[in-house]
Structures are given as structure tokens and as C-alpha cells.
Amino acid sequence: MHPHPNSHLLRLGRWSEPGRGYLLTVVVHERRRIFSDWRLGRLLVAELRRAHDEQWVNSIAWVIMPDHLHWLVQLEQRSLAKLMQAIKSRSTLTINRTTGNKGAFWQKGYHDRALRDGEDLRPYARFIVANPLRAGLVKNIGDYPLWDACWL
Known part of the structure; x- marks a missing residue:
């Protein structure tokens, strides 16, 4: 059985529109908790x-x-595919070089959700920023080192 039987479906219907907001999610290969080391x-x-x-x-x-x-993000000068390819490949090279690892770092593909024009982005930003609280990693978001939002 293929380890990611529906990964090809992540690409169906995907398109990129400059100026549109997107909520992107990328998962580490085998869901390794590598970013528990905040330096990475x-x-x-x-x-x-x-x-x-x-x-x-x-x-x-x-x-x-x-x-x-x-x-x-609000997409500007790159397609989603080119943006994510660059982010994933450059971060893989840097992190693998730092850790001495080789091979896959990210799972194949990524999840994206295009947001409607005029849609308020703040609820999405709050959802993102509150993830460490919901996961029980911290009691106060200020105690978590790996987040940011443009409104701060």
C-alpha cells in the first residue's frame, strides 16, 4: 500500500492568484517533532x-x-507551487545541514485554502497563533517562541 494514498489529490483544483490570501499547512516527514528544538x-x-x-x-x-x-499569506510574485517548493527545499537544505541529516524533511505536498476576496483575515490569524495554546504547549501565547502576526 502506498504510504500517502491520497497525496495526488492535494493538487486537484489548485490554482494561484496574486493578491489572494491563502492559509497554508505543511507537515514534517513522518510528523517528526523536530521544531520542539526552537533553534531549528x-x-x-x-x-x-x-x-x-x-x-x-x-x-x-x-x-x-x-x-x-x-x-x-497574501500571494504576491510567485505561484503557490513555486513558493512552497522554494520554502520546502531551502529549509530542508538548511535544517539537514544543521542536524547532519539527509533525505526527506517535509511530507510531500501541502494543504492550502484560498480565502474569499474581502474576507476578514484576523480570525484565521487568531486560529493560527492560538495553535500552541490549543495543543497545550504553553498557557500564554507569549511563552511560545515560534509565531508572529503582522498586527503586532
């Missing part, structure tokens, strides 16, 4: 900021959980 999470943060600084996206909010990333 900071390497991923550097890639998220790089995408923002290079104007591929307007980064609105993100949280790096121990085994996955949630990222709310």
Missing part, C-alpha cells in the same frame, strides 16, 4: 521572512508547531 524552527522562520522580504508573499501570520507549519 528559527531556521524555517528565516525562510518565511526571506519570502516576505523578496515580495513573493505578504506574510500575515504564522506558527511553527513541533511537527508542522501554518502560514497565512
Whole structure:
């Protein structure tokens, strides 16, 4: 049996529209909790900021959980596929180099949800930022080191 029998379905109907908001989720290969080491999470943060600084996206909010990333963006100069390929490959190289690991770092594919024009992004940002609270990782969001939102 294929380890990810429906992974090909993640691509069906996917399209990219500059200026549209997207809620993105990417999961670490085999759901390893590698970002429990927040220093490794900071390497991923550097890639998220790089995408923002290079104007591929307007980064609105993100949280790096121990085994996955949630990222709310407004797409600018890249397609979703090119954005995620760049983020995943560059972070894989950096993290694997740091840890001495080789091979897959992220699961194949990613989940995206296109947001409606004019839709309020704040509820999505709050959902993202509150993930560590819901997961019981901290009692106060200020105690969690791997999140940010543009409204702060």
C-alpha cells in the first residue's frame, strides 16, 4: 500500500492568484517533532521572512508547531507551487545541514485554502497563533517562541 494514498489529490483544483490570501499547512516527514528544538524552527522562520522580504508573499501570520507549519499569506510574485517548493527545499537544505541529516524533511505536498476576496483575515490569524495554546504547549501565547502576526 502506498504510504500517502491520497497525496495526488492535494493538487486537484489548485490554482494561484496574486493578491489572494491563502492559509497554508505543511507537515514534517513522518510528523517528526523536530521544531520542539526552537533553534531549528528559527531556521524555517528565516525562510518565511526571506519570502516576505523578496515580495513573493505578504506574510500575515504564522506558527511553527513541533511537527508542522501554518502560514497565512497574501500571494504576491510567485505561484503557490513555486513558493512552497522554494520554502520546502531551502529549509530542508538548511535544517539537514544543521542536524547532519539527509533525505526527506517535509511530507510531500501541502494543504492550502484560498480565502474569499474581502474576507476578514484576523480570525484565521487568531486560529493560527492560538495553535500552541490549543495543543497545550504553553498557557500564554507569549511563552511560545515560534509565531508572529503582522498586527503586532
